[in-house]
Amino acid sequence: MASSNSPSKSFGALAEFDGAASLVSACEKVRDAKYRKWDAHSPFPIHGIEDAMGIPPSKLGYVVFVVGLTGASAGLLLQWWTNAVDYPFIISGKPLFSWQAFVPVCFELMVLFSAFACFFGMLHFNKLPQLYHSLFRSERFERVTDDKFFISIESADPRFDEVKTVQFLKDIGATHVELVEE
Amino acid sequence: MSHSPKKITAQDIELPQNSLWRKLPLIGVALAVIGLGASAGIAWKGGKLHPQFYFSYLVAYAYWLSLALGGLFFVIVQFAARAGWSVVVRRIAEHAMLALPAFAVLFIPIALGLHDLYHWSHAEAVAKDLVLQDKAAYLNTTGFYTRAGAYFILWFVLAWYFWKKSTAQDESKEAAATKRMQIVAGPSIVIFALTLTFAAFDWIMSLDPHWYSTIFGPYYFAGTTLAIFSFISLMGVLLQRSGVLKDVITSEHYHDLGKLIFAFTVFWAYIAFSQYMLIWYGNIPEETVWFKHRGGAWLGMSIFQGVGHFAVPFFFMINRTIKRFKPTLIIGALMVLTVHYFDMYWLIMPTYHHHGPHFTIVDLTTFVGVGGVFLAVFGYGLARHKLIPAGDPRLKESLAFKNI
Numbered sequence: 001m002a003s004s005n006s007p008s009k010s011f012g013a014l015a016e017f018d019g020a021a022s023l024v025s026a027c028e029k030v031r032d033a034k035y036r037k038w039d040a041h042s043p044f045p046i047h048g049i050e051d052a053m054g055i056p057p058s059k060l061g062y063v064v065f066v067v068g069l070t071g072a073s074a075g076l077l078l079q080w081w082t083n084a085v086d087y088p089f090i091i092s093g094k095p096l097f098s099w100q101a102f103v104p105v106c107f108e109l110m111v112l113f114s115a116f117a118c119f120f121g122m123l124h125f126n127k128l129p130q131l132y133h134s135l136f137r138s139e140r141f142e143r144v145t146d147d148k149f150f151i152s153i154e155s156a157d158p159r160f161d162e163v164k165t166v167q168f169l170k171d172i173g174a175t176h177v178e179l180v181e182e
Numbered sequence: 183m184s185h186s187p188k189k190i191t192a193q194d195i196e197l198p199q200n201s202l203w204r205k206l207p208l209i210g211v212a213l214a215v216i217g218l219g220a221s222a223g224i225a226w227k228g229g230k231l232h233p234q235f236y237f238s239y240l241v242a243y244a245y246w247l248s249l250a251l252g253g254l255f256f257v258i259v260q261f262a263a264r265a266g267w268s269v270v271v272r273r274i275a276e277h278a279m280l281a282l283p284a285f286a287v288l289f290i291p292i293a294l295g296l297h298d299l300y301h302w303s304h305a306e307a308v309a310k311d312l313v314l315q316d317k318a319a320y321l322n323t324t325g326f327y328t329r330a331g332a333y334f335i336l337w338f339v340l341a342w343y344f345w346k347k348s349t350a351q352d353e354s355k356e357a358a359a360t361k362r363m364q365i366v367a368g369p370s371i372v373i374f375a376l377t378l379t380f381a382a383f384d385w386i387m388s389l390d391p392h393w394y395s396t397i398f399g400p401y402y403f404a405g406t407t408l409a410i411f412s413f414i415s416l417m418g419v420l421l422q423r424s425g426v427l428k429d430v431i432t433s434e435h436y437h438d439l440g441k442l443i444f445a446f447t448v449f450w451a452y453i454a455f456s457q458y459m460l461i462w463y464g465n466i467p468e469e470t471v472w473f474k475h476r477g478g479a480w481l482g483m484s485i486f487q488g489v490g491h492f493a494v495p496f497f498f499m500i501n502r503t504i505k506r507f508k509p510t511l512i513i514g515a516l517m518v519l520t521v522h523y524f525d526m527y528w529l530i531m532p533t534y535h536h537h538g539p540h541f542t543i544v545d546l547t548t549f550v551g552v553g554g555v556f557l558a559v560f561g562y563g564l565a566r567h568k569l570i571p572a573g574d575p576r577l578k579e580s581l582a583f584k585n586i
Contacts, residue, residue, distance in 0.1 A: 048584060057502060065500070092465070100462050103455060 009182040011134035012037075012154040013165050014141060015174035020046050022173045023149040027052040029172040030151060037157040041141075041150040063121045064114050071113025075106035138180050152180070190581070194430055195569045201424060206561025210554045217551025221544050234544055236295030237534040242548040243292065244386060244526045245409075246556045247285050248402070251378055252410025253278030254337065255403075257344050258374060261360075261367035267438055269580035270430050270570050274417045275410060276348055277563030281556045282341040286334035288552060292385065293327065300326075302391040313392050313468070321388055329384055333377045340370050345563070351573035360575055378403055389533040393472040397457045402529075404450035409522050411442045412515035419508050427569055433506040434583050440505025443518060447499065451492035476528065479538025483528050490521040523549070 017023045020042065027040050031054040040053055076099075083089070084096040094101065123129065135141050135152055144150055151174070153165055162179065169177045197203050225235030256275035260268045296303045302321045308314040314321065344363060351359045379399025387398045395401075418431045418439075461469045476484045495517055504510040531539065571577065 047586070050586075061502070092463075100459050103459065 010155045010162065011137075011180045011182045012152055012157070012160065013162075013169055014135060014138055014178050014180050015151045015153075015169035016140055016176040017149040017151070017173065018175055020044075020149060023151070024049055024052045026151055026169075026172045026174065030153065033159070033168065035153055035157050035159055037154040037160075039152050041135075041144045041152065043145055043147065043149075058125065060118065060121050060125060064117045067117035067121075068110045068114035072106045072110040074113070075109035076102060078109075079105055134180055134182055138178060140176065140178070190430060190570075190572075194426060194428060195572060197424075197426060197565060197569065201426075203421070203424065203561065204565045206564060207558045210556070210558025210561055213554025214551050214558060215554070217547045217549070217554055219551075221547040221551055224547065225544050231295065231298075232544075233295075233298040233534065234542060235548070236291065236298045237531060238542065238544040238548045239291050239295070239552070240299060240385070241523075241526050241530050241545065242552040243285070243288060244402075244530065245523050245549070246281075246552045248406040248409045248522070248526075249278055249413055249556060250281040250285060250341075251279075251337075251374075252406040252408075252413070253280075254282065254341055254344075255374060255407060256410050256414070257348075258340070258367045258370045261344075261363045262371055264364055266576040266579035267435065267583040269574045269576050270427075271414050271418055271435055271439070272348070272574075273567070273570050274414045274421075276345050276571075277560045277567075278410060278413060278556075279341045280345050280563045281559040282337040283334075284555050284559050286338065288555060289330060289334070293330070296323065296326070300388055300391070302388060317391065321391060326384060329380060333381050336373055336377050340373065344370075348571050348574075349563075349567045351571060352568050353573065355573040357575040359573075375399075375403075378406070386529050389530060390472055390475070392468050395457050395461070395469075395472075397453055400453045401450075401457060404446060404453050405522055405525055407446045408443060408450060408518050411439055411446065412518040412522075415439045415443070415511055415515045416519070419512050421569065422508075430570060430581065432583075433508075434585050435580075436508060436511050437502070437506045437585050440499060440511050440514065443495070443514060444499040444505070447492060447495045447518070451488075451496070454487065454491070475532040475536065480528070480532055483524065483539055487521075487525060487528060490517075491525060495521075 015026070017026060023040060023042060024046060027049060030038055031052065040049060042049070079102045080097060083098075088096050090096070135150075140148070141150060151169065153160060153169070155162075159165075166177050166179070221235055221239065222231065225232040253275040256268075257272060257279060259265075260272055292299065301307055302314050302317070303323055303326075308318055319325075343366065347359050347363055382399050382402035386402065387394065415436060418427070418436070421427050422431060458473065461473060464470075473484075495514060498517070499505060499514050504514065527539070527545075574580075
């Protein structure tokens with residue numbers, strides 16, 4: 001039976017900031033304090049925040065590269081099988097396997113596969129679709145789409161401590177800090 | 183956001199008095215005299231120049247002209263797009279385009295060698311040839327000279343206008359000059375595109391007068407853009423090596439230049455393959471003959487275009503780290519600049535050497551000679567002006583530029 005004054009399990013701490021500049025400088029300090037499971041929330045994209053947060057370059061490019069090459073190979077294989085093996089048919093006197101004619105289809109399939117890899121890979125790396133998030137419990141967090149900036153540190157982080165982390169967030173310029181339930 | 187703009191000192195953007203760069207005009211002139219002198223000396227046979235000279239010269243001319251035209255393209259596109267990132271590297275392109283007037287003088291050997299280079303210039307050949315008679319309204323000597331004159335006048339006007347206005351802004355600092363150039367840049371693109379296309383038709387495509395390809399202009403254009411992006415990267419790194427432009431050109435700018443090299447490698451391949459595939463598909467003799475001349479003993483070099491001009495630079499330049507790390511970017515740039523020469527050679531030489539590539543010493547000497555003139559003019563600009571457009575109102579933006 002959960003008591004009313006202590007949350008059953010906390011998701012983490014949510015700190016509120018007034019401006020983009022104070023958010024970025026706070027991010028640098030959270031990064032330097034070696035927190036791993038945390039995120040910054042802002043109503044608009046902020047230049048240079050990846051550096052401030054210490055986010056490494058996205059791995060998405062490598063996924064797209066491999067899948068794109070797969071698409072090009074699939075296009076070549078498809079045309080080779082259909083035109084030269086399964087149903088040989090001479091078209092304007094060209095050889096059955098005419099790579100020149102196959103290039104556009106290979107190219108298009110590469111683009112198609114790459115686009116899918118890029119779109120779904122992006123969703124995957126962003127952990128989307130996600131219908132519910134614990135931070136939505138916070139009423140103050142609603143203003144993240146309007147005029148407020150937030151940093152959330154999850155309790156799953158090994159360095160997380162209910163007292164110390166809250167104090168830390170206050171020290172780095174948060175105007176308000178709260179604990180959010182799972 | 184949290185980056186304060188860097189403070190630039192005079193040492194950063196001016197060449198030191200004893201710098202070797204200041205001798206570049208002299209070195210260029212020396213190379214030009216030696217290169218062109220040796221070419222003429224070697225090719226002088228029986229009271230006239232051997233045709234090999236004219237073809238080698240045309241290859242060298244097409245190569246170095248592509249750098250000057252690329253410089254013009256880079257400058258007007260930056261203004262047309264109101265680009266902020268490129269301000270710190272723009273001056274390198276501006277000095278490259280300053281060489282355009284010199285190419286009017288360098289055109290003299292091509293004009294003199296007209297009959298050795300261009301089959302259509304022989305009246306008796308046209309008299310026997312119905313196709314050439316139909317084309318005579320365009321492909322005739324008077325038209326050739328008149329058009330060349332028009333290209334050079336327009337190139338001179340554009341290059342001089344942008345160069346003069348941009349260098350004058352270093353001292354005057356007036357933002358109005360940038361506004362003015364942004365307005366002029368729009369129509370300049372149209373003039374640039376038309377003159378480059380027709381120059382490529384006249385000087386390179388008409389070597390094979392029966393053949394035509396409407397995409398030939400973009401093909402040459404793709405080479406010019408690749409050449410200038412590589413040249414800017416190379417010069418940027420070399421200048422930084424000699425102690426100037428430190429922290430002015432950053433890995434962010436090199437990253438963008440690398441992205442442009444990468445993108446235009448794909449653009450070149452797209453254009454080159456489009457030209458080839460349509461001709462291959464159509465299979466019409468007067469079109470396929472051009473590729474037939476590039477088969478046989480030339481086939482190796484034709485395949486080399488696909489591998490060296492596309493596949494290798496593509497897979498090399500695709501990586502982010504390679505574009506941002508100066509030594510690897512320079513490897514890519516040098517690769518492109520080298521293969522671009524063989525591209526020009528491949529376009530021009532089969533007309534003269536039907537039986538396969540045949541490199542001679544004149545190829546080298548003309549390349550050095552024309553290149554010497556280009557480098558002399560480039561060095562002249564470099565020595566006389568600040569290394570970046572110091573009065574450009576977007577300089578701060580460029581210095582603080584970051585890729586996302």
